[in-house]
Amino acid sequence: MKLNDFYKFFYSKWEKSPEAVADGYSIIMQTPGDLPFFLKIALDVCAKQNSEHLVETIVVPDSQLKRGFTELVKTWSKDYSVSPVRVAKFQPLEMLLNRYHRNPFNNCWHQLIRGIEASRTNYCLLHDVDLFLLEPDLLKKHYESCVEKQVACMGVSEVWDPWFKENGVDHIVATWELMFDVNWAKSFEPWEHRAHYELALGELHSFDMMLWTQYQTQPNRITRHEKEWGFVHFNHVTSTYRRFQQHKAPYEDSYFRLLLMRLLINAYDPSDWAYDIPSLEYLCQGVTDPSHRVTYLQEETRLHYPEFRTKLQQLIESPILDDQQATTLSQGITAFDRVYGYAKNQFVPFGALISAA
Structure with a gap:
C-alpha cells in the first residue's frame, strides 16, 4: 500500500x-x-x-x-x-x-x-x-x-x-x-x-x-x-531545525533560524532542558570557521541578515517582552551585528568581512 x-x-x-x-x-x-x-x-x-x-x-x-x-x-x-x-x-x-x-x-x-x-x-x-x-x-x-x-x-x-x-x-x-x-x-x-x-x-x-x-x-x-498587522513572524523555524537534526555538519544557517532559536531559549526558558542547539558563543564562531557544526559563511546568508534583524528588532522593541527578555536578545545579537554592520546599517560584501576578521 x-x-x-x-x-x-x-x-x-x-x-x-x-x-x-x-x-x-x-x-x-x-x-x-x-x-x-x-x-x-x-x-x-x-x-x-x-x-x-x-x-x-x-x-x-x-x-x-x-x-x-x-x-x-x-x-x-x-x-x-x-x-x-x-x-x-x-x-x-x-x-x-x-x-x-x-x-x-x-x-x-x-x-x-x-x-x-x-x-x-x-x-x-x-x-x-x-x-x-x-x-x-x-x-x-x-x-x-x-x-x-x-x-x-x-x-x-x-x-x-x-x-x-x-x-x-x-x-x-x-x-x-x-x-x-x-x-x-x-x-x-x-x-x-x-x-x-x-x-x-x-x-x-x-x-x-x-x-x-x-x-x-x-x-x-x-x-x-x-x-x-499586529504580529511578527519568523517562518519555518521548526522545519529548519528538523533539517538541521538530519544534516551532516556543517550546516549553513542561511536564514539565522538556529541563531534565533538560541536567542529565544536564552530569553524565555528558565528550565534546565537540554537542547541540541549550540550555544551562542559557538554559533558566533561559525561566522569564520567552516569546520563548525553551524556556519554563516555564504554570501546568500549575508543577504538574508537585514530581514531577519529587522524582525528581531520589531520583537525587541515590542511591549510583549519584559526588560530582561529584551536585554537578552539585544545583547545576544551584538556579535552578529558587528559582523554584518547592522549598527551602521551598512551591509558590506561578506567576503570583505571574513578577510578583515
Missing part, C-alpha cells in the same frame, strides 16, 4: 466529539515536543491577548515528544489565565509513522488533526509558535471578523505559494494564525488537509497543509485581512 493510500484509508473519518460544542474559539498550539521553549513563548504570547471569545487552548506536541514536556505544560500553564489548557497527544501509530518518515509537514498535519478532534468550539485558531502577536486585540478582532463575515477561513497573510496567484486563484490564505470553522474543516475527510499532490488546472501540483481543502472551497467563504 502506498503512503497516500494508507492515509486515505485510515484518515477517512473524524472521531465523534464526546461533548457539546461551545460558541467561541480554541487555540491549537502546534508545539515541537522536544523544544519546550516554543511552548513557553506561545503561552506567554497568547496570555497577553484579549481573551474574549477564547474558550480553551489545546497544546499538541509533535512526534518528538520528550519526557518532561507534559510536566512543563502543567507548570507553565499555571500562569496562563486566559483559558484552560489541555494537551492532545498523537496516537501511538502516528508517533511511529512520523519518527520513521521524519517529515515535518506530515508531523504538522497530525497536530492539526489531533487539535481539531480535541476541540469543543465552533472555531479554531491555528497558532504558529514562531509568530509573535504584538497587538493585544488581534485574536479578538480576528475571531469577530470571521464570525461577522460568516466565512469558513479567515487568514492574516497571503498564501506563500506563488502558483495560486500565477494561475488566477486568489482566495487561498496562509495557515499561520488561520481562524477556521470546525464544521468546514470536518466537511472534508481528514487526509484531505494533509500536504499532498493533486491534479489541478491540468497539472499535478503540491498542495501544502489545508491548501487543497481551501482550493476546493468557494472563494467567497475564504478571506483575509486587507494587510498584515
Whole structure:
C-alpha cells in the first residue's frame, strides 16, 4: 500500500466529539515536543491577548515528544489565565509513522488533526509558535471578523505559494494564525488537509497543509485581512531545525533560524532542558570557521541578515517582552551585528568581512 493510500484509508473519518460544542474559539498550539521553549513563548504570547471569545487552548506536541514536556505544560500553564489548557497527544501509530518518515509537514498535519478532534468550539485558531502577536486585540478582532463575515477561513497573510496567484486563484490564505470553522474543516475527510499532490488546472501540483481543502472551497467563504498587522513572524523555524537534526555538519544557517532559536531559549526558558542547539558563543564562531557544526559563511546568508534583524528588532522593541527578555536578545545579537554592520546599517560584501576578521 502506498503512503497516500494508507492515509486515505485510515484518515477517512473524524472521531465523534464526546461533548457539546461551545460558541467561541480554541487555540491549537502546534508545539515541537522536544523544544519546550516554543511552548513557553506561545503561552506567554497568547496570555497577553484579549481573551474574549477564547474558550480553551489545546497544546499538541509533535512526534518528538520528550519526557518532561507534559510536566512543563502543567507548570507553565499555571500562569496562563486566559483559558484552560489541555494537551492532545498523537496516537501511538502516528508517533511511529512520523519518527520513521521524519517529515515535518506530515508531523504538522497530525497536530492539526489531533487539535481539531480535541476541540469543543465552533472555531479554531491555528497558532504558529514562531509568530509573535504584538497587538493585544488581534485574536479578538480576528475571531469577530470571521464570525461577522460568516466565512469558513479567515487568514492574516497571503498564501506563500506563488502558483495560486500565477494561475488566477486568489482566495487561498496562509495557515499561520488561520481562524477556521470546525464544521468546514470536518466537511472534508481528514487526509484531505494533509500536504499532498493533486491534479489541478491540468497539472499535478503540491498542495501544502489545508491548501487543497481551501482550493476546493468557494472563494467567497475564504478571506483575509486587507494587510498584515499586529504580529511578527519568523517562518519555518521548526522545519529548519528538523533539517538541521538530519544534516551532516556543517550546516549553513542561511536564514539565522538556529541563531534565533538560541536567542529565544536564552530569553524565555528558565528550565534546565537540554537542547541540541549550540550555544551562542559557538554559533558566533561559525561566522569564520567552516569546520563548525553551524556556519554563516555564504554570501546568500549575508543577504538574508537585514530581514531577519529587522524582525528581531520589531520583537525587541515590542511591549510583549519584559526588560530582561529584551536585554537578552539585544545583547545576544551584538556579535552578529558587528559582523554584518547592522549598527551602521551598512551591509558590506561578506567576503570583505571574513578577510578583515
